[in-house]
Amino acid sequence: xxxxxxxxxxxxxxxxxxxxxxxxxxxxxxxxxxxxxxxxxxxxxxxxxxxxxxxxxxxxxxxxxxxxxxxxxxxxxxxxxxxxxxxxxxxxxxxxxxxxxxxxxxxxxxxxxxxxxxxxxxxxxxxxxxxxxxxxxxxxxxxxxxxxxxxxxxxxxxxxxxxxxxxxxxxxx
Numbered sequence: 717x718x719x720x721x722x723x724x725x726x727x728x729x730x731x732x733x734x735x736x737x738x739x740x741x742x743x744x745x746x747x748x749x750x751x752x753x754x755x756x757x758x759x760x761x762x763x764x765x766x767x768x769x770x771x772x773x774x775x776x777x778x779x780x781x782x783x784x785x786x787x788x789x790x791x792x793x794x795x796x797x798x799x800x801x802x803x804x805x806x807x808x809x810x811x812x813x814x815x816x817x818x819x820x821x822x823x824x825x826x827x828x829x830x831x832x833x834x835x836x837x838x839x840x841x842x843x844x845x846x847x848x849x850x851x852x853x854x855x856x857x858x859x860x861x862x863x864x865x866x867x868x869x870x871x872x873x874x875x876x877x878x879x880x881x882x883x884x885x886x887x888x889x
Contacts, residue, residue: 733871
């Protein structure tokens with residue numbers, strides 16, 4: 717398959733907790749498009765662009781309740797595209813979005829579900845998570861909590877109002 721990069725520049729002004737609806741336009745969500753689609757998250761790069769010292773309590777988590785309503789299409793400066801320009805279009809492309817028509821996704825608060833800490837100082841700080849082969853964070857199929865994941869500013873990890881530019885490199889199968 718083909719690696720893709722989902723990128724967003726977001727002002728995370730309202731941190732939210734695990735188990736609560738993520739704040740609209742303050743999360744990055746990826747959702748499998750078919751019952752057999754598996755998606756590996758290969759890398760996360762976050763760069764802080766806040767104007768003063770602020771903790772971005774980033775966390776990558778699977779979603780316990782999917783968003784409701786249509787997802788709003790990405791618009792500049794946000795993007796999602798193939799890393800190799802000659803990549804063929806996917807029959808069932810992964811759905812990437814930062815807002816939805818009714819409710820945002822709810823990041824899982826289950827103690828039995830993996831979360832990846834992505835916190836850093838958003839005043840010029842940088843975080844890079846590069847998963848080793850066979851150790852990628854993944855999501856699969858069309859049933860929650862495994863169909864969708866999101867990265868957001870978690871108040872439970874000390875997140876405060878901050879801004880970050882985030883890239884997520886992923887590969888659908």
